[in-house]
Amino acid sequence: MSDIRVGLIGAGYIATWHADALTATPGVRVAAICDVSEPAARGMAEAHGAQPFTSVGALIDSGTCDAVHILTPPHLHKPLAIQCLRAGLHVLVEKPVATSAADTREILAAAEAAGRRFHAGHNFLGLPGYERLKGLVEDGALGRLSACEISYALPLSPLRSGPFNLWLLREPRNLLLEVGPHLMAFAVDLFGAPEIRFAEATRPVMLPGDDPRPQAFRILARAGGVEITLTVSLVETQDDRSVTLRGSSGRARLDFASDVLVVERENSSDLVVNPLRKQLDLGWQHLREGGRNALKQALSLNQKGPYALSFRGMDAAIYARLSGPQDARFSGSSAVTVMQALDDALALIPPAALSVKAPAVQTRKPRPTAMVIGGTGFIGRALTRRLVSDGHDVRVLSRGRSGPFPDLPDAVETVGVSLNDLDGLTEAMTGIDVVFNLAKSLDRTWAEALVNDVGVATRIGMACEQAGVKRLIYTGTIASYDMSDPGVTITEDTPFPDDMSDRNLYARSKAECERQLMKLHHQRGLPLTIARPGIVVGHGGPLQHWGIGRWHGAGAVRIWGPGDNILPFVLIDDVADGLVRMAARPSAIGESFNLIGEPMLSARGYFDALHEALGARIRVSSGNLTAFFLSDAVKYGLKKYALRKRGVVRPSRADWKSRAHFSPFANDKPKKMLGWSPETDRSAFVAQAITHANLMGF
The missing domain is CATH 3.40.50.720 (NAD(P)-binding Rossmann-like Domain)
Incomplete structure (x- = not known):
């Protein structure tokens, strides 16, 4: 065909x-x-x-x-x-x-x-490195195989910071069903149907409502005379996604996340030269594998990374043989074997480790007067719980009908309404006094942002008008400011740049949302208040916070800039408190507030505090903003002129400097107008932002 x-x-x-x-x-x-x-x-x-x-x-x-x-x-x-x-x-x-x-x-x-x-x-069975590994097995190059270890150690941040309405978090078993097929597919393809001998689920973490989910699995199996160990670790850990085969003639390790295959063999040199020769051979292999992958990605303009190659290999194998014999790696019968092995493993895990906490029994229907759009996100969850603690019932708008509030059935209802449906939004706002719009979109072009972010924010504003909502609190971002000049202190009176066409899409889109909503306020009386939180930290937030720098796994980060300037951190509970106060103050209508905590930590100070509190030394390096910009400019040129991609955002050095948050903020306005009091004690701030935030998952 x-x-x-x-x-x-x-x-x-x-x-x-x-x-x-x-x-x-x-x-x-x-x-x-x-x-x-x-x-x-x-x-x-x-x-x-x-x-x-x-x-x-x-x-x-x-x-x-x-x-x-x-x-x-x-x-x-x-x-x-x-x-x-x-x-x-x-x-x-x-x-x-x-x-x-x-x-x-x-x-x-x-x-x-x-x-x-x-x-x-x-897809990982289509990886070039895996095909080479399988060739070694079939050729007998590793000798008689005795053991196989397959690992999937990669942080899964939704376990600790959400979103919690994902399928993989609905039941504990879903976590193994989500990750396990990658590992079990390797075992089945290499050795056939495995006999599962032991399985356990460990390192539980509590989801909202104290509903535990395991963050680690271990499975022992046997197939084809080979002892197989499968390990899953989803806490903040060094990335180790690998297949290791031990045989009588050699040991092979495939890093299937990086498509790197290294084979360790003995040599016949004497006792002095033997260890040196072995390490030189391993070093040469790593250099060869790394160099080949770097060259491949460079020549393909970053279109042939390992993950992309795994899908290409899978599709090539499938569609080249669609009318001939089916490739056994991706066949339906292989899928049955993989899923049966996972079923067998789940059956051996003690039921207590896979149990779901029964949701609290509803004794009455909620009577919401507040609506939170984006209520399943980091800020939205904290805000919803704060509103409930203040005695309010809340309606949460979500893509589905499940949310992270199983312990609050009397006070929180979750409804699924499309943000593109004006009539549906208006109906959902019936009886609502205040709407908090925390929604955001992740777009790749300005045209998409105008539809998915600006259009949605405007539509929500119009629905508030039609439903007679008394207050709309829109959450923008401090990223819309030009924060590149350390000599300029930013207040709510500081204007956004006149031309934001060279700013990142998130900053530009949020600024345009504010502009359109303010137009509705001035022209039609929309009861609007705008909040701009700083770098929000605390329980429920991620370790790998991209407001601080570019992360490389859980153990290394390149800070935006030198990292010595004080960053606009703010605690999540202080943000929720500020949002609630905005809704309660009539004088806040038509105003905007930058929710920035008291000056506390620089980026380097934050990581020093993290090490002191948790014993986790993260490798921190300064980021040269000019180098970031030049790299971005090269990518821009390649995407636009070589790959002919449309809607690519033109980079600017000012945008990169702004990410470093060089400009200090003044938080006088929310303190004076709202009576807002963010945390002032450094030790208390560190305790809430780091010590008790469960950033590592263990």
Whole structure:
């Protein structure tokens, strides 16, 4: 089959990787994008020359596809896969392909009945380094294998800082189902169906409502005469995603996150030269692997990183053989074996480690007078709980109907309303006195930001007008200011730059949101107040805070600038207090407030305090802002002129300097007008920002 037309069902984060890989696969093109969010489907479809759809039925009826990739949350995989197979489409299903082996068998049976292919999205099996590793095994280059260790050690920040309404956090078992297929797929492909001998789930962390989730799993198995250990660690840890094989003639380690394969073998030199020769050989291999990967990414303009190559390898293997023998790595029968092994492991884990805390029993229906849009986020969660503690019932707007408030059923209701639906928003605001808009969008172009951020903020303002809301609190950002001059103290009277076309999209978009909402205030009387929090820290926030610098895993950070100037930190509880006070003060209408804590710490001071409090020494280095800018300028040129990407934001040195927060802030206005009192004691600040914030997860 030539010119295979593929549709993507689901336009989230992972869809971009699939789309890019399919575009690079010979004889394949992306023909359709389907998502319940029409803007998401349309935006991605336009970027790839595809047709947008908002229902799978409409995609099927259009006849535009020969195959689909199902990229939705896992609990939707089985019905969608079966629907598409019965309609005559081949399917690839992202991992986990289903939530159980039984469901996976149903998908495979539907594929066999329809005479179509069912593929599992175990993308790392398509990595070039893995193919070389498997070749070593098949050639016997490692001798007789005795042991295999497969590790997935990578921080999963949603466990500690949210969002908590993700599928993988709904049940403890979902965490293993989310990560486990990567590991188990390696074991199954190398050795066949494993016999699971032991499994445990450890290092629990409490989600909101004191609902525990494990952050580590360990599984012991045996297959093909090989002892297999699978380890998952999701706390803040050094990245170690690897497959290590030990044989009688050598030890091979594949870093599948970096596509680096290194083989350690003995040599026949004497006792003096032997260890030196061994280390020189390992050093040469690392140099070769690193150099080859760097050259590959440079020549491809960063289009061939390891993760991208894994998807390309998977798609190439699948679509080159769509009409011939199926590649066993990605076959439906392999998927069944993988999921059965995970089911067997889950069955051996003590039930207490996988139990879900029963939600509190509702004794009355909430009678909300406050609405929080973006209530499942870091600030939104703290604000919602503060409102409840003050005696208010709250309506939280979310993409789904579940939220991080299982312990507050009498006071918090979560409703799912599209932010693009003016009538739906207006109806949801019925009976609401105050609306807190904490929503933000992550856009790649200014055109997208105008629709998804500015358009949404304006629509929420209009809904507040129609519903008769007494106060709208909009949360902007201090990033909209020009903070590049240490000699300029920023107050609420400091204007944003007149021309923000060369500022980062987040700063520019938030400034435009404020401008449009203020226009509604001045022209139509919208009861608006604007809040601009600083760098928010505290319980529920992330360790890897990008307001401070560029992070490289959990152990290294490059600060924006030298890192010696005082940063505009503010505690999360102080932000919630400021927002509540804005809603309670009639004099705050038409005003804006910068919620900046008292001067406390520089970036370097923050990391020194973190080391002192937690015993975690993070490698901190200064970031040369000119170098950041020049690197960004080169990327801009390549994206715009070499890759022909549209809507690329032109970088500026001023924007990079602004990220360093050189300009100090004055917080007199919120203290005077609102009676706001942010934390003044340094030790108390550090205790709340770091010591008790559970930044590491353990």
